[in-house]
Amino acid sequence: MRTDDGILVIDSDETIRDLLGEFFGAQGNRVYPVENTTEALRIIDTFPTPVALIDIGLGSACPPDQIDRLRQADPDLKIILLSGNPTVESVIDALRMRVFDFVVKPFCLKDLKGIVNRALTESHGRTTARIMRRRIDMLEEMLHRHGLTPPEGSVSGTGAISEGDRSVVAAETGHGRRGKTEGRS
Amino acid sequence: MEKYRILVVDDELLIRDLLYDFFSSQGWDIVVADGGNKAVQYLKNQQFDLVLTDIKMPDMDGLDLTGKIRSLYPDLPVIIMTGFPSFDSAVAALRNKVEDYVVKPFNINQLFKVAKKAVEERRQAAGVGED
Numbered sequence: 001m002r003t004d005d006g007i008l009v010i011d012s013d014e015t016i017r018d019l020l021g022e023f024f025g026a027q028g029n030r031v032y033p034v035e036n037t038t039e040a041l042r043i044i045d046t047f048p049t050p051v052a053l054i055d056i057g058l059g060s061a062c063p064p065d066q067i068d069r070l071r072q073a074d075p076d077l078k079i080i081l082l083s084g085n086p087t088v089e090s091v092i093d094a095l096r097m098r099v100f101d102f103v104v105k106p107f108c109l110k111d112l113k114g115i116v117n118r119a120l121t122e123s124h125g126r127t128t129a130r131i132m133r134r135r136i137d138m139l140e141e142m143l144h145r146h147g148l149t150p151p152e153g154s155v156s157g158t159g160a161i162s163e164g165d166r167s168v169v170a171a172e173t174g175h176g177r178r179g180k181t182e183g184r185s
Numbered sequence: 186m187e188k189y190r191i192l193v194v195d196d197e198l199l200i201r202d203l204l205y206d207f208f209s210s211q212g213w214d215i216v217v218a219d220g221g222n223k224a225v226q227y228l229k230n231q232q233f234d235l236v237l238t239d240i241k242m243p244d245m246d247g248l249d250l251t252g253k254i255r256s257l258y259p260d261l262p263v264i265i266m267t268g269f270p271s272f273d274s275a276v277a278a279l280r281n282k283v284e285d286y287v288v289k290p291f292n293i294n295q296l297f298k299v300a301k302k303a304v305e306e307r308r309q310a311a312g313v314g315e316d
Contacts, residue, residue, distance in 0.1 A: 091275035092286050102276055 005120055006049035009033040010040050010066075011082075016055055023109050024116070037066045044073045048132075050123035051100075051116055055082045056090075067097050078119035082107065189304045190214040190231075194224040194238040194250065195266070200289075204237065207293050208300075221245025225253055233261065234304040235284075237296075240267040240274055248274060251281040260310075262303035266291065 007029050009020045017033035024031045032043045043049055052070060056063060070077055078100040083090060086104050094102045100122075101115045143149060191213060193204045201217040208215045216231065218224040222244050224236070236254060240247035251263050265278045268289040278286045284303040287296055 086272055088270045088272050088275050091272060091279060092270075095275065095279040095283065095286055099279065102279055 006030040006032060006047055006051070007116060008040055008043055008049040008052040010035075010037065010052060011055035012036065013055065016082075020053060024113075027113060029116075037069055040070060041073050044070065044077070049074075050076065051078045051080065051119045053080050053082060053112075053116070055105075056084075064093070064097060067099070076123060078123055080112075080115060080119060188212060188214045189234045189301075190216070191235040191237060191300065191304075192216050192218065192224060192227055192231075192233045194218045194221065194236065194242070194247065196220055196239065196242045200239070200266070203293065207297065211297065221247065221250040221253075224250055228254065228257055234307060235300055236261060236263045237266060237300065238263065240265060241269060248277045248281065251278070251283060255281055260307065262307055264296070264299060264303065266296075 005028070007020075007024050009017055009024075009031060011017045011020070011033070012035055014035075017035070021031045021033040030047070030049075032047065032049055034040045034043060040052065054063070054066070067079060070079065079097075080101045080103060081094055081099055082103050082105055084105040086102070091102050100119050103112060103115065191208060193201055193208075193215060195201050195204075195217075196219050198219075201219065205215050205217055216227055216233070218227055220242050221238075224238070224245075227233075228236075236250075238247040238250055247265060247267070251265070254261055254263055262284045263281070264284050265274075265286045266289055267274065267286070270286070270288045275286055285299045287299070
């Protein structure tokens with residue numbers, strides 16, 4: 001099963017969050033619709049989300065601070081901007097911020113799906129590897145707190161994770177669903 | 186230190202001369218082409234650290250040239266220069282992963298800064314030192 005197909009949807013508009021959440025959820029992706037960057041950072045820190053769809057609404061300017069904060073959390077994050085009021089300047093800004101794509105609203109969901117799939121393909125599971133390493137660190141820390149040490153050579157320092165460890169991670173986080181939007185109230 | 190080597194593609198002689206003089210004065214090797222077809226020939230036979238290309242040229246669109254560059258050398262940095270900026274060409278440039286999209290008339294010092302950053306980052310990524 002692939003675990004590297006998570007999509008973060010950052011939009012202050014609940015209608016767009018729901019639309020994109022339902023669409024990509026129906027495609028079998030894990031979708032994490034959030035209202036703002038702070039919530040997005042919490043998701044990035046916990047779940048593999050190689051792609052972020054950011055709606056910049058009617059504002060023509062790209063949100064550099066927002067993108068910087070997301071990139072600091074995940075340098076490999078593929079960012080796709082959605083804009084209702086595009087200008088040449090806003091696309092040039094996006095290009096300089098190494099944004100993956102710039103999509104004008106209203107958009108065709110089929111086209112957006114193609115762009116998202118290309119972004120997921122290019123991410124090559126790097127985000128998943130980062131999250132798994134982080135979860136392993138957390139589990140080891142938890143074991144250490146309980147006076148336990150991980151079995152020799154099982155996880156620590158090897159960069160590898162066994163099937164057994166994956167089950168533990170899934171149980172720890174309570175996540176294993178797919179085809180549904182997650183992180184929604 | 187090995188010299189940086191760049192290819193400038195523009196049908197305007199004035200721009201080619203300006204860039205040739207400026208980049209040469211900074212110690213860079215510079216090759217100029219007056220169109221996309223000649224640029225592709227150079228790219229197939231020589232190594233470059235960076236391509237600076239105009240968009241509107243009689244024989245080949247600079248964005249088409251960028252597409253060809255991507256298929257030949259996916260990581261070769263490209264900077265687009267244009268006197269006719271448009272939303273569509275900027276989006277096409279973004280999708281072709283260009284380093285920058287510079288509107289003419291440009292500030293040559295600013296352009297040089299962008300070019301230098303692009304070639305340095307590429308050499309660093311390739312693990313090539315500057316000593």
